[in-house]
Amino acid sequence: MTDAAISVRDLRVSFSGKEVVHGLSFDIPRGGTLALVGESGSGKSVTSLAIMGLLPQGIGRATGEITFGGRNLLGLSERDMCRIRGGEISMIFQEPMTSLNPVQRVGDQLAEVIRLHRGLSGAELEEAVLEMMRKVRIPAPEKRLRQYPHTFSGGMRQRIMIAMALACSPSLIIADEPTTALDVTVQAQTLQLLKDLQQETGAAVLFITHDMGVVAEVADEVLVMRHGKVIEHGAVHDVFSSPRDPYTADLIRAAPTLAGARPEARPAPEPLPGGALPAAAEAGGAGAPVLEVRDLKVRFPVHGGLLGRVQGNVHAVENVSLSIARGETLGLVGESGSGKSTIGKAIIDLAPRQGGEIRIAGQRIDYRDRASLAAMRRKVQMIFQDPYGSLDARQSVGSAILEPMLVHGLAKGAEAQERMAWLMEKVGLDPARAGSLPHEFSGGQRQRICIARALAMEPELIIADEAVSALDVSIKGQIIDLMIGLQEELGVSYLFVSHDMSAVERICDRVAVMYFGEIVEIGPTPEVIRQPGHPYTRRLLSAIPITHPDQRGSRTPILTEDKPTSPIKPVGFQSPPAQWGRLGSDHFVRCEA
Amino acid sequence: MTDMAHPPAAPAKRRARLGLLRRLNLSTWIGLVIVVALVLAAIFAPWLTEYSPSKQNILHQLSPPGDGHLLGTDQYGRDIWARLLYGARYSLTIGILAIVAAMIVGTFLGMIAGFLGGRTDIVLMQVMDVILAFPALILGLALVALIGATMGNIIIAIAFTATPAFARIARAGVMTQRDREYAQACRALGFSGPRILFRHIMPAILPEVMVMSSLWMATAVRTEASLAFIGLGLAPPTPTWGGMVREGYDNILSSFHLALAPSIAILLLVLAFNLIGDGLRDVVDPRLKDAS
Numbered sequence: 001m002t003d004a005a006i007s008v009r010d011l012r013v014s015f016s017g018k019e020v021v022h023g024l025s026f027d028i029p030r031g032g033t034l035a036l037v038g039e040s041g042s043g044k045s046v047t048s049l050a051i052m053g054l055l056p057q058g059i060g061r062a063t064g065e066i067t068f069g070g071r072n073l074l075g076l077s078e079r080d081m082c083r084i085r086g087g088e089i090s091m092i093f094q095e096p097m098t099s100l101n102p103v104q105r106v107g108d109q110l111a112e113v114i115r116l117h118r119g120l121s122g123a124e125l126e127e128a129v130l131e132m133m134r135k136v137r138i139p140a141p142e143k144r145l146r147q148y149p150h151t152f153s154g155g156m157r158q159r160i161m162i163a164m165a166l167a168c169s170p171s172l173i174i175a176d177e178p179t180t181a182l183d184v185t186v187q188a189q190t191l192q193l194l195k196d197l198q199q200e201t202g203a204a205v206l207f208i209t210h211d212m213g214v215v216a217e218v219a220d221e222v223l224v225m226r227h228g229k230v231i232e233h234g235a236v237h238d239v240f241s242s243p244r245d246p247y248t249a250d251l252i253r254a255a256p257t258l259a260g261a262r263p264e265a266r267p268a269p270e271p272l273p274g275g276a277l278p279a280a281a282e283a284g285g286a287g288a289p290v291l292e293v294r295d296l297k298v299r300f301p302v303h304g305g306l307l308g309r310v311q312g313n314v315h316a317v318e319n320v321s322l323s324i325a326r327g328e329t330l331g332l333v334g335e336s337g338s339g340k341s342t343i344g345k346a347i348i349d350l351a352p353r354q355g356g357e358i359r360i361a362g363q364r365i366d367y368r369d370r371a372s373l374a375a376m377r378r379k380v381q382m383i384f385q386d387p388y389g390s391l392d393a394r395q396s397v398g399s400a401i402l403e404p405m406l407v408h409g410l411a412k413g414a415e416a417q418e419r420m421a422w423l424m425e426k427v428g429l430d431p432a433r434a435g436s437l438p439h440e441f442s443g444g445q446r447q448r449i450c451i452a453r454a455l456a457m458e459p460e461l462i463i464a465d466e467a468v469s470a471l472d473v474s475i476k477g478q479i480i481d482l483m484i485g486l487q488e489e490l491g492v493s494y495l496f497v498s499h500d501m502s503a504v505e506r507i508c509d510r511v512a513v514m515y516f517g518e519i520v521e522i523g524p525t526p527e528v529i530r531q532p533g534h535p536y537t538r539r540l541l542s543a544i545p546i547t548h549p550d551q552r553g554s555r556t557p558i559l560t561e562d563k564p565t566s567p568i569k570p571v572g573f574q575s576p577p578a579q580w581g582r583l584g585s586d587h588f589v590r591c592e593a
Numbered sequence: 594m595t596d597m598a599h600p601p602a603a604p605a606k607r608r609a610r611l612g613l614l615r616r617l618n619l620s621t622w623i624g625l626v627i628v629v630a631l632v633l634a635a636i637f638a639p640w641l642t643e644y645s646p647s648k649q650n651i652l653h654q655l656s657p658p659g660d661g662h663l664l665g666t667d668q669y670g671r672d673i674w675a676r677l678l679y680g681a682r683y684s685l686t687i688g689i690l691a692i693v694a695a696m697i698v699g700t701f702l703g704m705i706a707g708f709l710g711g712r713t714d715i716v717l718m719q720v721m722d723v724i725l726a727f728p729a730l731i732l733g734l735a736l737v738a739l740i741g742a743t744m745g746n747i748i749i750a751i752a753f754t755a756t757p758a759f760a761r762i763a764r765a766g767v768m769t770q771r772d773r774e775y776a777q778a779c780r781a782l783g784f785s786g787p788r789i790l791f792r793h794i795m796p797a798i799l800p801e802v803m804v805m806s807s808l809w810m811a812t813a814v815r816t817e818a819s820l821a822f823i824g825l826g827l828a829p830p831t832p833t834w835g836g837m838v839r840e841g842y843d844n845i846l847s848s849f850h851l852a853l854a855p856s857i858a859i860l861l862l863v864l865a866f867n868l869i870g871d872g873l874r875d876v877v878d879p880r881l882k883d884a885s
Contacts, residue, residue: 373783374783377782377783381782384777386774390775392793392797394796407783408783450778
């Protein structure tokens with residue numbers, strides 16, 4: 001193995017005597033990419049820290065052998081490691097938002113890395129910085145150089161991070177979940193860029209991720225870790241075609257399947273007479289819909305100038321109309337900032353509404369009337385993204401489930417206790433653990449508690465705001481199954497807000513695609529995914545990673561540069577009425593002018 | 594994190610409570626021991642000395658330590674040890690009660706300001722800022738001069754000066770907790786404002802407030818002693834530590850122990866409260882809390 005860029009033998013990492021990585025061995029050849037796959041707690045990030053020599057001092061200890069450039073990294077002094085870090089090995093982190101210093105110009109931060117490791121200065125240095133920015137395709141680098149990170153979008157910041165990592169032509173790049181915090185379309189761009197640059201420089205890449213779709217896109221070799229042990233290691237084709245371990249198979253299955261197929265292009269439909277979305281066609285089922293939203297508008301004022309006057313409005317949600325039938329699940333998909341979460345919040349009065357009408361079970365909600373508000377609160381419940389954050393850390397889970405019943409007077413005393421135990425059982429938890437605090441449960445169990453708490457109110461509609469997005473793949477499936485099971489048994493409807501297409505595919509009957517505060521397409525899930533009508537839907541779907549490495553090259557993401565429009569509009573701006581066209585019996589798409 | 598063993602509920606809870614005691618560091622322990630010792634000394638003063646704190650004895654004026662009087666006597670022949678023991682009652686009562694009062698009022702106002710925001714917040718916090726702009730001693734002095742130097746009034750005056758500190762810390766705490774997801778979840782569940790504020794948010798900010806109160810008790814003890822020193826404390830025969838320092842000051846060249854003994858007592862108590870506060874702050878610090 002003389003051509004290996006890095007070679008790891010029997011790496012063991014322990015924290016305060018407790019071993020968390022149990023004997024890991026791998027090689028990455030020059031120009032090769034190894035994907036290290038695992039869920040939280042699998043030890044994948046710890047491995048990368050061990051290679052970088054960044055384990056917490058005095059607590060973390062690594063043994064074994066990490067051969068890099070003819071030396072064993074574990075035997076090097078901190079001073080020697082400093083020279084290697086950032087120079088010969090560099091790292092790209094998950095959070096581009098926090099990995100850049102907010103009070104330093106982007107150009108200066110990039111220049112610092114180059115100066116430190118390449119010793120350039122003056123005009124030479126600036127030229128090197130510009131070259132790096134051009135390499136990662138930052139538009140107008142001469143201007144961007146002097147700007148601060150907050151003026152950069154998430155994708156651009158991650159590209160700057162990549163530029164920093166590549167600045168000194170490292171022979172190994174460690175990318176720790178580099179695209180997890182990015183939208184799919186941005187992720188597709190970033191992955192493409194990484195691949196191009198890797199080919200150009202011949203660097204080896206250790207790609208740490210939990211997403212098998214990303215693995216299928218980029219990896220040559222795959223190493224699956226669980227609880228600090230290697231459970232599968234092989235070439236990417238072999239692992240995807242015939243996984244040996246059932247856990248690997250689970251991970252592969254969790255990738256979105258419908259979206260894996262190449263979306264069929266369809267001709268744009270003719271606008272319907274009148275152009276408006278027909279109300280009757282919005283809901284799938286018969287009978288009165290549980291939720292009806294008509295022309296909902298949410299705007300946030302933008303203050304500016306010396307006196308802090310309102311200079312414009314962020315049009316977070318613009319003329320959104322939708323409805324959900326009893327026992328139905330409507331998915332709301334879109335990228336960050338598309339307004340999908342805001343719709344859910346506006347419905348339950350966590351965000352202001354500037355217009356529109358909301359009806360729950362046929363009754364119009366008057367948000368200024370206490371009785372009407374209270375009625376809405378009983379019928380509509382919400383589950384949040386972060387189950388730990390949405391539970392009171394000091395309240396036992398039993399009392400968290402009991403409290404809404406007691407507050408709203410739905411049950412009292414022994415009856416409430418009984419109902420609480422019943423709810424815990426319903427969501428798959430042992431009622432004997434009602435006295436435990438939230439931190440004693442795992443992430444998936446906490447989300448079950450949140451579901452039980454929402455169900456305590458016997459709601460007709462549950463708004464699930466990215467409810468499974470933060471969960472590990474294997475747990476995500478269980479929570480989705482639980483939600484589907486509860487829906488069948490209790491007849492509750494869901495508004496499922498998510499950016500995660502695999503989850504949407506599994507649980508949603510219909511899906512609405514959001515783009516800059518507006519719905520651009522709405523229809524039955526399989527139809528929208530297989531035959532998207534709107535150009536944005538097509539772009540969104542094309543960016544979703546492939547499900548098998550064999551599909552590489554079969555689907556090219558439709559790439560566009562940065563934001564085409566701004567959601568910030570001047571005061572008094574009225575958006576033109578939407579023109580809708582029909583694609584199927586209840587599949588509608590916006591016709592662009 | 595996801596797959597940790599789950600011990601049954603009850604022992605885990607007990608362990609959490611014990612854990613706080615075990616996590617207390619050395620400085621907190623030293624501070625606690627000193628404060629408890631002083632409280633016991635104040636309570637059991639009659640058993641610890643045979644002398645009365647106010648009985649004068651012309652025959653034994655300014656006698657040095659030892660010789661029947663553990664710490665000697667002052668210019669009226671009163672036993673200094675006895676005066677110290679009985680004086681602890683006043684210093685401790687004033688220090689603790691004033692801060693408890695300030696904590697309750699300040700925390701309440703700060704929580705309301707932080708939770709409601711808007712105009713309520715502006716008005717309440719402007720008032721607090723005005724109070725805070727005065728040095729505590731000057732403000733206390735002015736208040737005591739205005740309403741008279743009784744025990745209750747001194748407590749009120751010191752509480753008044755300490756209130757803004759609690760209001761500020763409570764407001765800041767509430768404002769960060771208010772927008773957390775669990776508080777939003779409570780609103781989504783239709784809980785009323787007061788319920789969210791007092792049932793769910795308050796427990797989260799109380800540890801910080803507790804730390805603050807311990808640090809401010811030290812300040813309160815000092816303020817009380819300073820007021821007594823400049824003659825605005827409890828009226829003379831009452832043995833207060835600040836008053837004793839003032840009386841000892843007149844004879845500082847001949848019998849320096851008169852001022853030294855109460856000074857050391859003040860120092861000990863202030864130091865103890867500060868040690869507790871600093872130690873608790875380290876324990877409560879959220880950055881350390883998540884480390885496990």
